[in-house]
Amino acid sequence: MRYHNITKDDMLNGDGLRVVLWVAGCSHGCKDCQNPITWDPQGGLPFTEEEKKEIFQELDKAYISGITFSGGDPLHPANIREVTALAREIRQRYPEKTIWLYTGYLWKEIVDLEIVNYLDVVVDGKFISAQKDITLPWRGSSNQKVIDVPSTLKEGKIVLQEE
Numbered sequence: 001m002r003y004h005n006i007t008k009d010d011m012l013n014g015d016g017l018r019v020v021l022w023v024a025g026c027s028h029g030c031k032d033c034q035n036p037i038t039w040d041p042q043g044g045l046p047f048t049e050e051e052k053k054e055i056f057q058e059l060d061k062a063y064i065s066g067i068t069f070s071g072g073d074p075l076h077p078a079n080i081r082e083v084t085a086l087a088r089e090i091r092q093r094y095p096e097k098t099i100w101l102y103t104g105y106l107w108k109e110i111v112d113l114e115i116v117n118y119l120d121v122v123v124d125g126k127f128i129s130a131q132k133d134i135t136l137p138w139r140g141s142s143n144q145k146v147i148d149v150p151s152t153l154k155e156g157k158i159v160l161q162e163e
């Protein structure tokens, strides 16, 4: 897996102050995507043990609410295996921290993936320029859903995260 950035004390991509991993690789091709540099799975830098350590050092801080996986698409075939393993490990090591994930896929396309068992929130769906709304928290366009994953899995139908 490759990545573009690890941002810290991020307030825009989930609840509270977060560490955000921006992975390389996305095949959704949304019109007016803000981050087309992240489309190429060969772009950016290799994600190694060093980067993992950097993320864990952030999660060790009491004021950090958790991690957000973004990109690119963390569920792109180039990323899904490693992002799943990382989410699994973070869930075990930091049970009190939250894990958010942004993806261009729809919930119904990802519901059976192993990774959803480790996630607190998924923001799903492509960015649709015509539905762009900068007043919405945590998402770029109104078609995207901010999904409370544990409640959704329990209820068997989509439950939205409270804003």
Ligand code: SF4
Pocket: 026, 027, 028, 029, 030, 033, 034, 035, 036, 038, 071, 072, 073, 103, 104, 125, 126, 127
């Ligand atoms: S899913 Fe995100 S990164 Fe991928 S093309 Fe759409 S807006 Fe860009």
